Amino acid sequence: VALCGQMGVDYKVKSYKGTGSLRMHKVSSRMAKLIGEKIRDGQDVRFTIISKLADPDSYGAERVVLKNAGFDDLTLDEAARAGAALVERGGFHYAVTPNPEFLLEARTNAAFRQTLLDADLVLADGIGVIYSAKILGRPLKGKVTGIDFAQRLLRWMAAQGKRLFLLGAKPGVAELAAAHLKDAYPGLIVCGTHDGYFTQDAPVVEDIRACAADVCFVCLGAPKQELWMAKNGPETGCSLMVGLGGALDVFAGVVERAPEAYQKLGLEWLHR
Ligand code: UDP
Numbered sequence: 001v002a003l004c005g006q007m008g009v010d011y012k013v014k015s016y017k018g019t020g021s022l023r024m025h026k027v028s029s030r031m032a033k034l035i036g037e038k039i040r041d042g043q044d045v046r047f048t049i050i051s052k053l054a055d056p057d058s059y060g061a062e063r064v065v066l067k068n069a070g071f072d073d074l075t076l077d078e079a080a081r082a083g084a085a086l087v088e089r090g091g092f093h094y095a096v097t098p099n100p101e102f103l104l105e106a107r108t109n110a111a112f113r114q115t116l117l118d119a120d121l122v123l124a125d126g127i128g129v130i131y132s133a134k135i136l137g138r139p140l141k142g143k144v145t146g147i148d149f150a151q152r153l154l155r156w157m158a159a160q161g162k163r164l165f166l167l168g169a170k171p172g173v174a175e176l177a178a179a180h181l182k183d184a185y186p187g188l189i190v191c192g193t194h195d196g197y198f199t200q201d202a203p204v205v206e207d208i209r210a211c212a213a214d215v216c217f218v219c220l221g222a223p224k225q226e227l228w229m230a231k232n233g234p235e236t237g238c239s240l241m242v243g244l245g246g247a248l249d250v251f252a253g254v255v256e257r258a259p260e261a262y263q264k265l266g267l268e269w270l271h272r
Pocket of ligand 1: 169220222244
């Protein structure tokens with residue numbers, strides 16, 4: 001899709017041609033940097049945009065850029081709709097849920113930093129991120145934890161008959177999580193599971209592909225899961241991968257989620 005870009009918003013740009021058929025008001029220098037080319041302000045450019053963020057028909061979130069990562073400014077409802085839109089759209093997409101520990105890691109780990117920046121959906125998982133955004137003068141609508149996002153997406157997937165693959169955690173945990181999720185979301189198809197302690201990527205990629213999964217929850221802990229999704233995701237045939245850390249342990253009941261009172265206060269980390 002060739003689309004007209006919007007100023008001040010981050011896009012993932014695949015290619016561009018210097019034709020005059022699509023006019024942008026001004027080409028931001030940030031966008032020029034993204035595609036690694038020098039473009040004059042005001043020059044007519046045709047972009048091929050592969051990020052959903054740029055698609056006015058899907059969701060028009062602004063990506064708020066903090067020091068080492070950008071966050072999509074979405075409420076939980078909007079994030080869930082965005083996730084569903086990514087599943088429906090062709091091609092591979094991945095979502096990340098950075099918390100302050102991610103940002104610390106991203107300071108020194110350039111590959112991880114880039115993987116976060118390249119994500120199709122970036123959710124602010126933690127009150128620390130919300131506070132940082134506020135302090136930096138770019139407040140976000142609110143925290144969207146990975147678990148809350150996953151639950152909303154699962155509800156939608158169950159209603160739509162979409163296929164879920166669970167990857168990660170110790171042997172047996174993903175199977176237990178699958179059983180609990182199928183009870184909690186009648187109609188949900190869990191098409192496959194795999195533990196997170198494997199040495200070769202290829203058999204796991206093949207497994208996901210063979211199951212014809214639409215969505216895969218990748219729970220290997222950060223930064224491993226983000227790097228894994230970005231590297232292997234496109235080969236799996238999945239439409240959406242979501243990096244969810246310890247979510248399978250929570251779904252399996254191996255680890256309890258913090259009580260709601262802690263969650264509301266943004267103190268889930270304190271409970272742990
Ligand atoms: N994990 C995994 N493979 C690994 C390392 C971790 O599957 O090589 C799993 C681990 O069993 C746990 C999940 O990743 O279920 C999250 O780990 P951790 O609590 O360290 O990450 P966080 O939730 O803090 O991102």
